[in-house]
Amino acid sequence: MQYQSTRSKEVRVPSAFAIKTGLAADGGLYVPEQIPRLALEEIASLAPLNYNERAINILTRFLTDFTPEEVKLCVDRAYTKEKFESVEIAPLYKLESDVYYLELWHGPTCAFKDMALQILPHLLLRSIEKTGESKEVVILVATSGDTGKAALEGFRDVEGTRIIVFYPADGVSDVQKRQMVTQEGNNVDVAAVRGNFDDAQNGVKQIFSDKEYAEILARNNFMLSSANSINWGRLVPQIVYYFSSYASLLKNNEIRLGDPVNFVVPTGNFGNILAAYYAKEMGLPIHKLICASNENNVLTDFINTGIYDKNREFKTTASPSMDILISSNLERFLYHATGCDGARIAQWMQELKETGRYEVPELTKARIKEIFWGGFCDDAETFANICEVNRQYGYVMDTHTAVAKGVYEKYRKETGDATKTVIVSTASPFKFCDSVLTAICGEDSVKGKDPFDLLDELAKTADLLIPDSLAGLREKPVIFTTACEKNEMYDVVSHMLNLA
Numbered sequence: 015m016q017y018q019s020t021r022s023k024e025v026r027v028p029s030a031f032a033i034k035t036g037l038a039a040d041g042g043l044y045v046p047e048q049i050p051r052l053a054l055e056e057i058a059s060l061a062p063l064n065y066n067e068r069a070i071n072i073l074t075r076f077l078t079d080f081t082p083e084e085v086k087l088c089v090d091r092a093y094t095k096e097k098f099e100s101v102e103i104a105p106l107y108k109l110e111s112d113v114y115y116l117e118l119w120h121g122p123t124c125a126f127k128d129m130a131l132q133i134l135p136h137l138l139l140r141s142i143e144k145t146g147e148s149k150e151v152v153i154l155v156a157t158s159g160d161t162g163k164a165a166l167e168g169f170r171d172v173e174g175t176r177i178i179v180f181y182p183a184d185g186v187s188d189v190q191k192r193q194m195v196t197q198e199g200n201n202v203d204v205a206a207v208r209g210n211f212d213d214a215q216n217g218v219k220q221i222f223s224d225k226e227y228a229e230i231l232a233r234n235n236f237m238l239s240s241a242n243s244i245n246w247g248r249l250v251p252q253i254v255y256y257f258s259s260y261a262s263l264l265k266n267n268e269i270r271l272g273d274p275v276n277f278v279v280p281t282g283n284f285g286n287i288l289a290a291y292y293a294k295e296m297g298l299p300i301h302k303l304i305c306a307s308n309e310n311n312v313l314t315d316f317i318n319t320g321i322y323d324k325n326r327e328f329k330t331t332a333s334p335s336m337d338i339l340i341s342s343n344l345e346r347f348l349y350h351a352t353g354c355d356g357a358r359i360a361q362w363m364q365e366l367k368e369t370g371r372y373e374v375p376e377l378t379k380a381r382i383k384e385i386f387w388g389g390f391c392d393d394a395e396t397f398a399n400i401c402e403v404n405r406q407y408g409y410v411m412d413t414h415t416a417v418a419k420g421v422y423e424k425y426r427k428e429t430g431d432a433t434k435t436v437i438v439s440t441a442s443p444f445k446f447c448d449s450v451l452t453a454i455c456g457e458d459s460v461k462g463k464d465p466f467d468l469l470d471e472l473a474k475t476a477d478l479l480i481p482d483s484l485a486g487l488r489e490k491p492v493i494f495t496t497a498c499e500k501n502e503m504y505d506v507v508s509h510m511l512n513l514a
């Protein structure tokens with residue numbers, strides 16, 4: 015299978031090249047030339063398999079320039095019992111009749127980014143070998159919190175790679191910061207940038223686009239690469255858990271082969287829900303994909319009106335990983351929905367850049383509405399959902415998952431659709447202790463408290479065990495204390511790589 019760019023017809027590359035380079039040279043995103051289809055019998059055949067076997071089945075259909083053995087090696091290194099708490103990897107819980115929670119946060123950093131970032135380093139390494147590259151890969155990441163830690167954990171001690179993460183000195187939570195500055199591994203580096211997330215992001219982008227610096231790196235046998243969410247190597251592993259959850263429902267006799275299900279996905283960059291769209295196009299019986307946003311509800315409006323308009327106030331919410339006004343992966347969906355009209359996509363993306371807005375035609379609007387339903391919840395609704403679900407079922411969910419649950423309730427009320435539904439749960443409640451405790455016990459329960467004491471408090475309140483990776487944080491030695499100005503980011507990179 016070959017991959018094309020969303021913005022022109024000329025590009026045609028194998029998956030290894032798409033994964034190695036991340037972004038196409040014309041600025042577009044890589045998409046598969048055809049979307050493979052599974053017959054219902056093939057979907058049924060996934061039911062008796064474990065997560066890794068299901069992953070191999072799905073991934074080999076897209077990574078046709080990899081041998082099945084190579085795919086298996088990548089999968090088995092990524093999804094282990096040690097890293098994901100159990101062999102289930104992505105467990106599915108039935109809470110009330112016809113509603114299931116797919117927990118994607120049992121990986122090392124307690125958020126769903128691990129599902130992709132644990133396997134990406136291995137896919138990237140194979141991709142680099144396959145494309146005849148002999149240089150050492152240097153991954154540069156600017157993070158607003160979750161991605162940095164997940165990338166560090168994914169790339170730590172992976173031979174042939176180095177990773178450098180920049181985080182905004184004042185832009186991440188205490189727990190997120192502690193997760194990063196205590197990172198172990200012989201190929202990792204972490205630095206704070208004095209500034210906000212945009213400063214860190216711009217600095218990384220500048221280094222990426224600096225041809226002179228790339229030459230200096232090349233002379234020293236290094237090449238830069240990125241682990242951000244537009245890389246195909248991050249998207250394709252996410253398709254797996256949609257098939258896997260359907261297979262688990264079949265195995266547990268919750269559905270019969272061919273029965274449709276809905277998925278509700280808490281959405282920011284549109285990566286996770288796009289993976290669900292690919293699963294649907296591949297033949298997975300999906301009725302509706304419910305796109306759940308917080309108050310940064312640019313996608314809700316887009317699904318309802320066909321107008322994408324980011325000219326609005328940016329809101330800081332209790333579900334920060336969804337505080338996004340430009341959902342990059344939407345471009346991939348639009349490419350498929352317009353019958354692969356790269357010229358038109360290029361034009362919309364240009365309009366977005368220049369005016370912050372574009373509108374799709376009626377035909378595309380209809381196609382969007384056929385597949386998606388969009389809604390949003392504000393923080394007050396989100397907190398009320400956490401509280402109510404805990405009261406009713408004793409199940410504690412994080413703020414992102416609670417947004418999904420709230421939007422599902424609205425969907426059900428408005429449509430009356432009783433199709434069995436999977437709510438995608440994207441983070442451990444311990445990752446957002448402060449908000450979760452506020453929701454359940456009130457504001458006074460968290461005021462003025464040490465963030466690490468809140469972990470204990472939530473464990474007591476929810477009668478849950480603190481995930482190992484968070485429990486040990488308080489005692490872990492701080493390894494990285496570097497803080498730099500935005501114009502010193504080059505120096506940090508050069509220093510880590512021992513460049514003269």
Ligand SMILES: *Cc1c(COP(=O)(O)O)cnc(C)c1O
Pocket residue numbers: 125126127160243280281282283284285286287335336414440441
């Ligand atoms: C990144 C993230 C999301 C949003 O996922 P997208 O793929 O960007 O739509 C939702 N929840 C959590 C906890 C996340 O870390």
